[in-house]
Amino acid sequence: MTAGPAGAATNAPQRTALAALATKATTSKATATKTVATQSRAAKQNKRATAAVKYAYKQIGDPYRYGGSGPGSWDCSGLAQGSWRKAGVKLPRTTQQIYRAVKHKVSWKGAKAGDLLFFYSGRTHVGIYVGHGYMIHAPHSGSHVKKIKLTHYYKSQFNGGVRPGY
Template identity: 50%
Template sequence: MAVRRMRRSATLAGALCAAIVVLLTQGSAIAEPRPTVAQAEAKLAKLEDQADQMVERYNTVAEKYKASKKKYDRLGGQLKSELTKVAELREDLVATAVGTYQSGDILLWPGFVNQQDPAAMLSGLAAGNQLAAARDRVLREFDLANRGLRDRRAKAKAALDEARDVLEEVRGERKKVEKLVGEQERLLRRLNRFNPGDPNSAGVRYTGPASGNARVALQFAFAQIGKPYRWGATGPGSYDCSGFTQASWAKAGVSLPRTTYTQWSWGASRRVSLDALQPGDLLFSKGLGHMGMYVGGGKMIHAPRTGDVVKVVSLDDYWRGRLLGAVRP
């Protein structure tokens, strides 16, 4: 009887301990505080800076891959041309060899020597020299073409290997960006601040003071207002920051490089003071993670970040002391 009571007590004690563990676990989960709006905003700002840098790194690597692939394709075309040339010269070489064998240019010499007519003998010698010269020419051309072919093959292989290596780098950067942008999007949706935009937005008519090609660039830029930001995009339905400025100035006949880094470098001799900005000037953030276009009146137009759209913003409100400099295309 006593043993039975002891067993019942042990069972009850075990159940009580288990219940306490569950309650403590649930309590700690319930007690874990959700981030405040201010904390979420701070995290979002940090994510924006990280995303800006990472997207531009991705764009840089992607452009490097495009250049490597273009180089390989060009060398591949040259290689094909060399193959055709070598094949044609091989046919000429075979025809020359057959002709030499059939005419037997060594056997021609006794006939030349036994010629009674000196003029005829000289004519025969000249013909023999011409055959030899033609044969030598074909041999030289064939040898040079083969050397060129080997060189083209080596260069094409090197370019292909380079493109493959860079492609792996592109894939790695893409995964990093996708992970970061996913986190950014989830946070924006939690804050109810995710704006999907409209890829078919008609934009806004530009009525500012710009003239010349700057006006053309800004007219195009304003026509994109409302279209979504999308990393790696260059239009027409969405843009990232450097893709947006590149597309806007391309409309005005100015060919800008693809990334913020290369656009800033391209503009080394075109830098302008921030006190002398004109509509159409390119604006760059410190660290070169972001950029936009000055529209006048202390404002710029840009493609901001994931979950936002092309729009006009105040320089003071947006940059908050992060403005690096300006370039006038």
Template identity: 50%
Template sequence: MRVPMAAGLALALLLAPMGSATAAPKPTIEQTKRKLAKLNEQADQLVEKYNQAGEKWKKARKKYEGLNEDLTKQTAKVAGLRKDLVTMAVTTYQGGVVGWPNLVGEVNPNQVLSGLATADQISASRAEALNAFDEATKTLRDNRDQAKQALADADETRDELAEEKEKVEKLIKIQTKTLRDLGTFRPGDPNSAGIQYNGPASGNARAALSFAFAQIGKPYRYGGTGPDGWDCSGLVQASWRTGGVSLPRTTWEQWSWGSNRKVSLSDLQPGDILFSQGLGHVGLYAGDGKIVHAPQTGDVVKVVPLSSYGGRLVGAVRP
């Protein structure tokens, strides 16, 4: 219990109003920076967790929409074939003994098939075709129901994480207030033209880094995927997209995607993707011991020394 109590006390001291005779001393700049570092780490984790749920929901929705579209097309084919079969029966056997008016009004394809096939009014090939279409429709309907369930599960997951999103927003408010109190809040310029990349990268890596450097000066934005603001994984994804590589959206997915592409931190090359401990943050190695990244609330896309991570890097991936 000591750690939570200490963290709560530090936060209370940080936010306590001034002027009370019993108030504790105002935190020093160094103490505040340490507190912000903890807040940043917490925010990174929560942001990526929520982003992950959002990606899951989007994939489930896309799957559902695709299956539902296929189902609609397949149903139309079955309906067309049913209409053709009934028309054929009516045309050929009108006035006969098979009761064709009942067939015209029939909406169940199996019953249509049964009635017509019993009277030997359609060929075996047409019967097989209708059965095949009917079975395909049933399969598609089952798949659609499965997709609906997947979408419902994703929605439930996103709803469960709504509380986590609220925590993120609360953290952002604390970060913003503290940075403004210190006079270090950087709103950034959404229209920043960035700077030119002149590092040692070549090929696709150079294209990725050139894009990332062109974003320098734009604000960090929670959930940002550009073009006027970025979060860390959004910047990395867009940069390497320019370099011809399609990366997943979140840091966790990017780390998993690169499971067979991991490289040693002692063997970095420009363009490599760098991950921090806990996989809450990610950036691009720019060469010459530097990283370009979208850091956190109240800051902008920028280049920093590799040493600024202070041993918090957990690994690297080379696209």
């Protein structure tokens, strides 16, 4: 035995056990802090996604216009950008730039409301997933912003998804 701080007798096994407990407590606290931070970030993203979807719904019926970034007329990337801007998230202008800029990628099956879904080989079209197999998008010239069911056709043309605001 050796004398510890204040003259208390301690031995090596006790010191090792105390050190292990201290390490475990520190690790548990760090893990808990990281979990809380992750939950906070996810909650914040979910709130933003809800706002983006709500805004996109309000644009249904607006005309498609090439290069349109609202209000009143939209192209597909302008609608995505405008909806997320309303939710407090700045996105680049084009579909390819948006896909590259947003780091949190999602799969077809992993999509949640607010995620942006990209289609075709050059990721030349984007829609805002609103849940339950539907998206809102500005499809093409001569059309208007609409909510559509994601059919097998869209699944076959899917080329990635992102989760802005995460």
